[in-house]
Amino acid sequence: MASVPAKATPPFSFFEWMVARRYLGATRTGKGVSLISMIAFFGIMLAVAVLIIVMSVMQGFRTKLLGQLLGVNGHMFVESSAPITDYKALTEKLRSVPGVVDVTPMVQGQVFASAHGGGSGIVIRGISKRDLMKIGYVSGADPDTGRSHVVDGSFDKFGAGAYGGDEIAIGSRLAYTLGVRAGDPVTLISARGADTPFGPTYRKKTYKVGAIFEVGNSEYDGYIGFMPLEQAQLFFNYDGAVSQIELKVAEPDDVKRYRPAVAAAAPGYDIVDWQQQNASYFNALQTERSVMRLILLLIVAVAALNIVTGLIMLVKDKTGDIAILRTMGATQSSIMRIFFISGSLIGVLGTISGVVLGAVFVWNIDAIEHFLSWVFHTDLFPEDVYYFKGVPAQMQAGEIGFIVAWSLIMSFLTTIYPAWRAARLDPVEALRYE
Secondary structure: OOOOOOOOOOOOOHHHHHHHHHHOOOEOOEOHHHHHHHHHHHHHHHHHHHHHHHHHHHHHHHHHHHHHHHHHOOOEEEEEEEEEOOHHHHHHHHHOOOOEEEEEEEEEEEEEEEEOOEEEEEEEEEEOHHHHOOOHHHHOEOOOOOOEOEEEEOOOOOOOOHHHOOEEEEEHHHHHHHOOOOOOEEEEEEOOOOEEOOEEOOEEEEEEEEEEEOOOOHHHHHHEEEEEHHHHHHHOOOOOOEEEEEEEEOOHHHHHHHHHHHHHHOOOOEEEEHHHHOHHHHHHHHHHHHHHHHHHHHHHHHHHHHHHHHHHHHHHHOHHHHHHHHHOOOOHHHHHHHHHHHHHHHHHHHHHHHHHHHHHHHHOHHHHHHHHHHHHOOOOOOHHHHOOOOOOOOOOHHHHHHHHHHHHHHHHHHHHHHHHHHHOOOHHHHHOOO
């Protein structure tokens, strides 16, 4: 009676998973293969975790800087080489543009500030008190900590009195440079004074510091001051005009979309957006981010190559077992899937562990930074250097998904060649010396 051929097992059956799982453990000759599998596992885990941590910190820095930039400054600016005299009518016209959420006319000029023998060049922005109180990074509180950005004085009397009064607001680093506190006098000197037959004269006036604010960024805390709009018009000789109109839009990242409507509402004026003003700065950040991502992705690829080493040694160690499985009816495809599963398990488990490790690190990054600072007896993230309260870190689902996909793809690709070599083994040659 003719023998009935054995029925082939379906792809990725329980049998194949069972054999693949056993092959990841120790062998008869020792624990070498198991050790290499663990090295490959930890390599992928650490590479994925480092990639998540670094990209989250870089994203946190970018988000924090962008939040401060767009929180203190406008998103678009209507400017002209001459003073804008019809700014009130133009302001109302710009308010009606779809997508524009706020419009702020202002006078901006460079001055030299001096007090107690110290001095510094700064930029003074003249705006109304109502518009100033809308700038949360200056007059509000930090949404994360609840700490007020006003560190000394208040805005209670800002804009009160004839021609807006004589109170100004300055940043904390500028106040430190000048050695002043709220209530102290500060002298401002501007080159934009009255026009005379001999040319323009400089203007000098002493103001009282009404409030000291702290944005948390050296550029704003050290070089920006605010003055009531009416007083700025008088001090900079604008005679009822403004130097620019600042706009805020609903979607700052897509600010280019609003340019045609804004340009139509303000014909003859120059339209500048925040992306144009800070193009070189944010292009440098984006380039740094892209290069760092590429380097770390290569590190993940190198870590995944450890799977090749482990599987090749596993194939050599299991040559006899492969031959026996082949003589018992296992197909080449089945052998290939067994070793593919063995290598893929290392990659999948290493990737999952790396995501968990990276997420836990990011969620506790401030506590870890404080602990390491205590261990090494030094401040690893000094506030006076980075101007941030704590290490900013922000995980993005899309970024993590990309990292996971890359790690799994590299893990799967590196298992193909060793699995193919195992499937190509000749059982007769393998059993000849057994």
